Amino acid sequence: MNLLIVEDESRIAKRIERMAREILGNTLQSLTHINTLHEALVFIENNSLDLVLLDLNLNGDNGFELLKTAVSHPFHTIVVSAYKDQAITAFEYGVLDFVPKPFNRDRLEQALNRLTTNEKAETDKIKFLAVKKRHRIQLIPIEDLLYVKGAGVYTELFLADGTKELHDKSLEKLEQLLSFSFERIHKSYLLKMSEISEIIVKSGSQYSVELKNGVLLPIGRTKYKDIKAKWH
Incomplete structure (x- = not known):
């Protein structure tokens, strides 16, 4: 599995990375962390991915621009964000899950399991x-x-x-x-x-x-x- 973390706070990015490595183990082939919107867009267009974990506020840039592009690609997108009021909109765009910050390992594992087990999104919110x-x-x-x-x-x-x-x-x-x-x-x-x-x-x-x-x-x-x- 090739994973991209788009997160502007390095402390949180490191935490996600550590947990993802523990949860996914040998199934994880590559893990990349990018902290700006523009770099993430370029990376997505030029690399083969299985999952993007995306924060919606990147140094003041609106992550929904990236989300719109991400959900048009073959991979799944999971949003990791403190802005719980944006969850409905994120689901409308077709994300697999929305993990609210602060999160623990169990919640992240639940989201990642959706991907590895092909579990269906339990929502009718996609628009x-x-x-x-x-x-x-x-x-x-x-x-x-x-x-x-x-x-x-x-x-x-x-x-x-x-x-x-x-x-x-x-x-x-x-x-x-x-x-x-x-x-x-x-x-x-x-x-x-x-x-x-x-x-x-x-x-x-x-x-x-x-x-x-x-x-x-x-x-x-x-x-x-x-x-x-x-x-x-």
Whole structure:
């Protein structure tokens, strides 16, 4: 695992680093600490990461600028901040967890375990998915998202207006963030359950869903009973 700590107070950064090394042990490949917004942005664009631990106030700079960029990347982001009133906004942007300062080792371990065990975020607060465009980040409202299709290491976001956007996060990572209203109906699809119009069963145990807009998507055989039960 490659980890980046973005924190302007070196004492706290050292504490996070020490705890992270203890918690993650041999799974930790590299750990980098950066204390400025600009350097962190450059590092994120040029390095492969699994997790960013981000403070939201960096020498007076607003960490939300970095957060918007971070959440558009393949890795997960966990915010570590004293500003508890910013937690809701952080979750709206699609962070995996928000660890309020002051924190102890148990709370940090709980956050890091979400990453290593693929534990789903227990929140319905996510409002946007950040998508990278040329020279900017676009926030896609979750309410406009119908379903997500896995496309290798990327995902395709299918929106209510018929358009499609590419996201850098894998289907597994988006499943963690979107688990409140979306279900994995197939190895390649995550679907907003409220969009189902009908579940179709064909001979030979072939299952599919028809969405309210007429689109047909496959249901995996092992998922059918669970999806049917959750739909009703």
